[in-house]
Amino acid sequence: MTEQEDTNTNTWGSTSWTRLSSLRQQSPLIQCITNLVSMDIMANTLLAAGASPAMVHSILEIPDFTPHTQAVVINVGTLTPDWLPAMKAAAGLANQLGKPWVLDPAAVGASGFRLKACLELIELKPTVVRGNGSEIIALSMASLGSTKGADSLHESSDAVEAAKSLAKSSGSIVAISGSVDFVTDGQRVVGAHNGVPMLQKITATGCAVTALIAAFVATDPTHAFEATASALSVFGLAGEIGMGLAKGPASLRMHLIDSLHGLDQETVLQRVKITSFS
C-alpha cells in the first residue's frame, strides 16, 4: 500500500468543515440501536457535534419512529437474541425509505451468534460499516479468527485488503479505525491520520465515532465516502485537542466532547489530515 502525494489535504479540510457546519445547521435525528456500554458517550458525541440522538430500540416503536430519522446506527456490542429483530426491522425500513444506516460490528469475532447476526445485517445493505482491524478482518472472512472481545489485535493497516473485499462484496463503504483510520469503497482508499492512542483507553470511542459517521452521512447521503472520512478525521482532531488538556482517559473523555463542540473553521481547515492510498 502506497501513500499518495498530499495534494488534497486542503480539499479534505474544506470538505470536513462543510460537513460539520451542515451537521450543526441541520441537526439530523439519529436513531441509535446500540450496546449498553456505549449509549452515554454516543449520545453526548452526537449532541456535541450538533446532531440529535435517540436511543430507540423496541421493535414496537420502529414503524412509527424510524421514518422520522435522518440516519440509523446499529451496534451489536451487547447483542442478545431479543434485540436482533428490532435491528433488522430498523435496517430494513431505513433501506426501504432510502435513509442511510451504519453498522458497527462490535466484537463480531467473539461468537458464532454475533458473526451470523452481522452477516445477516450486512444483507440489509448498510451504507457504511465501521469496525476496528480485528472486526473488519473477522467480518470480511466470515470467521471468528483472532479477537480480544471489543478491542483490536490488529493494526488498521492489516485490515485494508479485508475492508476492500468486504466493500466490494457488500456494496457498503467500509471504515477501519486505528492509528490511521482507513476508508474504502472497494476501489479508493483514504486514510484519516488525526487521533491519539489514548482514545483506545476510553470505552466506546469507536462506537461514538460510528454514530458521528451516521450523522455526517445524514447531511450528504450521496457522498457517504467523503462524509465517513471527514467524520473520522474530525473526531480524531477533537481527540488531539482534548489530549492537550487531559490528564488521562477520564478527563480526555470530557475534553474530547468539549473540543468536538468547540471546533472552529480555522482549526478544521489547518489540522484535518486525510491522504489517499493505492
Ligand SMILES: Nc1ncnc2c1ncn2[C@@H]1O[C@H](COP(=O)(O)OP(=O)(O)OP(=O)(O)O)[C@@H](O)[C@H]1O
Ligand atoms: N493508535 C492510535 N492512534 C491514534 N488514534 C487511535 C489509535 N487507535 C485508535 N484510535 C482512535 O480511537 C478511536 C476508537 O477507535 P478504536 O479502533 O479503538 O475503536 P473500537 O476498538 O471499535 O472501540 P470501542 O469498541 O471501544 O468502541 C478512533 O477515533 C480511532 O481513530
Ligand SMILES: Cc1ncsc1CCO
Ligand atoms: C466493553 C464492551 N463490551 C461489549 S461492547 C463494549 C464497548 C466497546 O465496544
Ligand SMILES: [Mg+2]
Ligand atoms: Mg468497536
